[in-house]
Amino acid sequence: MTPIQKLILGLNEEPLVEIASNCKVHHAIINDLNKLVMAAKKDAIDLTIASPFRSFERQQLIWNNKARGLRPIKDADNNVVDTTLLSDEQLLDYILHWSALPGASRHHWGTDMDVYAPSMLSQSLQLEPWEYQTGGPMEQLGDWLDDNLTSYGFFRPYSTFNNGVAIEPWHISHIEQSKPLLEQLNIELIEQVITENDIGLKNSVLAKLESIFNQYIINVGHP
Numbered sequence: 001m002t003p004i005q006k007l008i009l010g011l012n013e014e015p016l017v018e019i020a021s022n023c024k025v026h027h028a029i030i031n032d033l034n035k036l037v038m039a040a041k042k043d044a045i046d047l048t049i050a051s052p053f054r055s056f057e058r059q060q061l062i063w064n065n066k067a068r069g070l071r072p073i074k075d076a077d078n079n080v081v082d083t084t085l086l087s088d089e090q091l092l093d094y095i096l097h098w099s100a101l102p103g104a105s106r107h108h109w110g111t112d113m114d115v116y117a118p119s120m121l122s123q124s125l126q127l128e129p130w131e132y133q134t135g136g137p138m139e140q141l142g143d144w145l146d147d148n149l150t151s152y153g154f155f156r157p158y159s160t161f162n163n164g165v166a167i168e169p170w171h172i173s174h175i176e177q178s179k180p181l182l183e184q185l186n187i188e189l190i191e192q193v194i195t196e197n198d199i200g201l202k203n204s205v206l207a208k209l210e211s212i213f214n215q216y217i218i219n220v221g222h223p
């Protein structure tokens, strides 16, 4: 595997820089990220990273906790699902609506992150779409991102629902740096990393990998 392939899969932290405690991003986006944060600050918005880079190992833990019933599974309306009667395929669809397959999270790249504005919160952040929509605590941030993101080289890959991953108004991505990584992500690469690691529902994942790839991994918005 090349260093870029390892980066794509969350297995290479060499291109990343720790810009705050537990907060790593790709070195090539730092300049644009600083400009974005400063521009928000000028408009009295404390744009802050809630979730930056995530390693393969971290995503594997999130995934396995859900796949093995250690964390609740939620439906698209955020209600907890009774999983006892579900097939593995149905369970996979519920998990993939909210959580990326390890090796296929854009958070592996250091080019993508979830953002919020702490000063706008009156209770803890849930990272649910209503918080960023009209009437929600993050509405002003959501509107500001709509108006300004692309001017600073960022976009939202999950701004609309297209029968794949849930809408994530908080998830932003660096256009120029993320594009070549998405282009180099392919089924064989994911198949390799899933096969070689301990992944819950592994056999079902591998059996359905082509449709998972098309429905949940490359099915994203473009700038």
Ligand SMILES: [Zn+2]
Pocket (backbone or CB within 6 Å): 051, 107, 113, 114, 168, 170, 171
């Ligand atoms: Zn995200």
